[in-house]
């Protein structure tokens with residue numbers, strides 16, 4: 412005969428076990444995405460375009476948002492959201508180190524390496540400048556590597572250990588039948604490869620590392636003709652991120668949840 416006290420204890424243990432074993436479905440993950448004030452996201456290049464919309468939506472959902480900008484004094488739209496703003500030029504080692512030092516032992520649950528640039532002279536292989544290729548590689552490929560390494564201690568302190576790099580469909584080798592975009596395409600294909608190694612190396616620590624294509628979006632980079640609004644792209648990507656589990660680590664996903672070809 413079990414005592415009432417032992418029965419209560421068993422009930423509590425059963426509930427805790429059920430909670431622990433409940434798989435993370437898109438529904439539970441999405442529900443968790445809303446109003447969880449204990450979670451922190453750091454978004455690079457958050458002063459305009461997709462980064463600003465990420466900051467807006469995560470802030471509205473109750474997350475602690477750290478948005479970075481190269482020129483914080485000009486990042487008024489980001490400031491207006493009431494989020495924490497840090498200076499960061501992803502291509503500047505000193506700037507990256509300073510940002511990491513400012514965050515010291517603070518946990519970060521989700522890192523979004525969003526900052527990026529396109530080299531405008533990339534459509535003609537015969538006239539493009541190699542300086543612009545070097546610059547786009549420094550920002551789009553080495554930048555996320557630098558930022559990720561600097562923030563690994565913070566991510567290890569976080570609960571979800573998620574790293575999302577904003578890549579591009581133009582980084583897909585398999586889908587490249589159109590040519591052009593020299594420099595930009597290489598920078599994103601290399602970013603994809605970086606993530607693949609990172610995902611493998613951090614698997615044992617329970618990290619989830621993915622590359623995502625935001626679609627063609629109406630920002631300064633995407634231009635006014637793009638078919639997606641920043642709201643739609645970011646809403647889609649947040650949904651995908653909320654449903655991520657470690658099993659998805661190393662994948663290349665679209666804003667709408669479809670898997671992209673390498």
Ligand SMILES: NC(=O)c1ccc[n+]([C@@H]2O[C@H](COP(=O)([O-])OP(=O)(O)OC[C@H]3O[C@@H](n4cnc5c(N)ncnc54)[C@H](OP(=O)(O)O)[C@@H]3O)[C@@H](O)[C@H]2O)c1
Pocket residue numbers: 455456457458459460461462480481482499500501502524525526527528550577578579580624625626627628629630631632633634637
């Ligand atoms: N829009 C699209 O259609 C599209 C499609 C595929 C992929 N993407 C990718 O999505 C990401 C965001 O693009 P977006 O459309 O929002 O572009 P955007 O409107 O041009 O914004 C780019 C952001 O990156 C920042 N940035 C550029 N160089 C930086 C550096 N060295 N250090 C730190 N921040 C830097 C910019 O800061 P400043 O204001 O200081 O320049 C700005 O905040 C990029 O990685 C891009 O490649 C966009």
